Amino acid sequence: MHDLDIAIIGAGFAGLNLAHAVAGQGMKIAVVDKQTACPDIFRAEKIEAAQAELMREHGTLNMRSPRSKPVGKTLSFDGSRLVVCDTVEQYGISYADTVNSMRAKLPPDVPVIHAAASEVRPGDRGTILLDSGEIIRARLVVIATGDAIQLCKSLGMRRVTKSGLTSLSFGFYIARQDGSDFEFNGFNYFLADNPDRIHYLTVFPIGTRMRVNLFTRLSPRSGIVPRLRTNTVETLGELFPDLFAYTGAIELESQVQVVSTAYYRLRNHHVPGVIVIGDAFQSVSPATGSGLSKVLTDVSVLSNLYRGKWKNLPAVGLEEVKAFYRHQAKAACDRQSLKSWYYSDFGPNSTRSLLGRLQRRLDFSLQFPANEHT
Numbered sequence: 001m002h003d004l005d006i007a008i009i010g011a012g013f014a015g016l017n018l019a020h021a022v023a024g025q026g027m028k029i030a031v032v033d034k035q036t037a038c039p040d041i042f043r044a045e046k047i048e049a050a051q052a053e054l055m056r057e058h059g060t061l062n063m064r065s066p067r068s069k070p071v072g073k074t075l076s077f078d079g080s081r082l083v084v085c086d087t088v089e090q091y092g093i094s095y096a097d098t099v100n101s102m103r104a105k106l107p108p109d110v111p112v113i114h115a116a117a118s119e120v121r122p123g124d125r126g127t128i129l130l131d132s133g134e135i136i137r138a139r140l141v142v143i144a145t146g147d148a149i150q151l152c153k154s155l156g157m158r159r160v161t162k163s164g165l166t167s168l169s170f171g172f173y174i175a176r177q178d179g180s181d182f183e184f185n186g187f188n189y190f191l192a193d194n195p196d197r198i199h200y201l202t203v204f205p206i207g208t209r210m211r212v213n214l215f216t217r218l219s220p221r222s223g224i225v226p227r228l229r230t231n232t233v234e235t236l237g238e239l240f241p242d243l244f245a246y247t248g249a250i251e252l253e254s255q256v257q258v259v260s261t262a263y264y265r266l267r268n269h270h271v272p273g274v275i276v277i278g279d280a281f282q283s284v285s286p287a288t289g290s291g292l293s294k295v296l297t298d299v300s301v302l303s304n305l306y307r308g309k310w311k312n313l314p315a316v317g318l319e320e321v322k323a324f325y326r327h328q329a330k331a332a333c334d335r336q337s338l339k340s341w342y343y344s345d346f347g348p349n350s351t352r353s354l355l356g357r358l359q360r361r362l363d364f365s366l367q368f369p370a371n372e373h374t
């Protein structure tokens with residue numbers, strides 16, 4: 001039996017940033033994960049400037065892998081105009097390598113318990129049942145299990161979804177056919193007219209390799225999907241007619257990873273002694289690049305509340321739990337992430353007419369009332 005101050009279930013980006021943020025202050029903490037290491041999955045592969053700032057605050061920025069220099073000046077093309085933008089402190093990373101590096105660098109007094117949590121029972125000291133037969137008791141149980149819903153369900157929580165908000169993302173590596181270097185640090189290509197439900201393509205370095213992420217609203221059943229998988233370079237050229245003028249002749253250097261995402265948000269989540277963070281609480285459209293902002297904001301708010309007001313309370317009660325979810329910074333970040341998802345669905349030309357803008361604003365507030373994020 002483990003008796004802890006904080007038990008974190010899930011050693012992903014959320015759980016590990018939290019573990020680092022609260023470590024070293026005399027509290028008994030452990031992280032539980034069903035996997036021995038994060039596998040090579042397609043998740044966040046860019047850290048933006050504001051996200052880097054929060055990681056610096058939690059002491060995890062230098063754990064990113066590969067630890068390369070900021071991408072810096074990036075070309076951005078919308079089909080007619082090319083602009084150079086300075087992405088300042090933007091890093092290309094491997095999600096799995098970064099998460100595994102954060103896991104390896106946990107201090108020795110923060111163990112990772114390798115087991116799947118099968119049930120959480122709330123109380124002044126919450127109880128976690130592990131599939132290994134072990135039991136954990138903790139003052140605060142943090143659920144950071146990504147898109148896995150089972151534990152939240154075991155506590156009577158449920159998810160709401162919106163069938164219209166979906167996303168299909170493709171990720172792969174490319175190289176120039178002649179083996180030479182690309183003539184840019186990073187390159188983004190947006191489509192002004194969007195009949196095929198394509199958001200944009202972004203090309204950026206991860207270490208010494210060049211990664212491509214393609215974000216779309218394609219249905220998994222669209223005929224474009226198998227073509228992108230098997231005839232990737234040719235299909236890219238058809239979807240993005242000017243692409244090769246910027247990249248030169250290219251070839252595929254890896255398999256194509258395809259991930260489908262749908263919007264959900266947790267309900268019935270006010271349970272004493274239990275907090276849900278990151279993707280376990282609300283999903284994110286990969287196209288918006290706001291997932292890590294949401295994760296890191298949850299971590300900042302929770303670690304500040306715990307280290308401040310909560311540490312010396314006899315228990316983390318219902319009022320404390322509500323204070324976390326209603327925290328202005330957290331609620332605003334969740335809502336902004338949802339808004340970006342909703343608006344990105346209309347493409348870059350969608351905000352040009354005043355009537356169109358007003359209709360969209362009205363539709364958004366009807367579908368997602370303002371109290372949605374409190």
Ligand SMILES: Cc1cc2nc3c(=O)[nH]c(=O)nc-3n(C[C@H](O)[C@H](O)[C@H](O)COP(=O)(O)OP(=O)(O)OC[C@H]3O[C@@H](n4cnc5c(N)ncnc54)[C@H](O)[C@@H]3O)c2cc1C
Pocket residue numbers: 009010011012013014015032033034035038042043044045046115116117118144145146147148151169259261277278279280284285286288289290291292293295
């Ligand atoms: C294709 C794609 C591209 C993206 N690109 C970006 C981007 O460019 N920028 C950005 O900011 N965001 C991006 N995101 C979003 C971002 O990746 C996520 O918001 C973030 O990874 C969520 O981290 P997490 O820790 O909440 O979940 P995860 O990383 O999924 O971690 C969950 C962990 O919980 C463990 N677990 C699950 N169930 C149990 C259990 N019962 N017991 C024990 N352990 C358990 C899992 O093994 C896993 O280790 C992208 C997402 C996708 C899908």
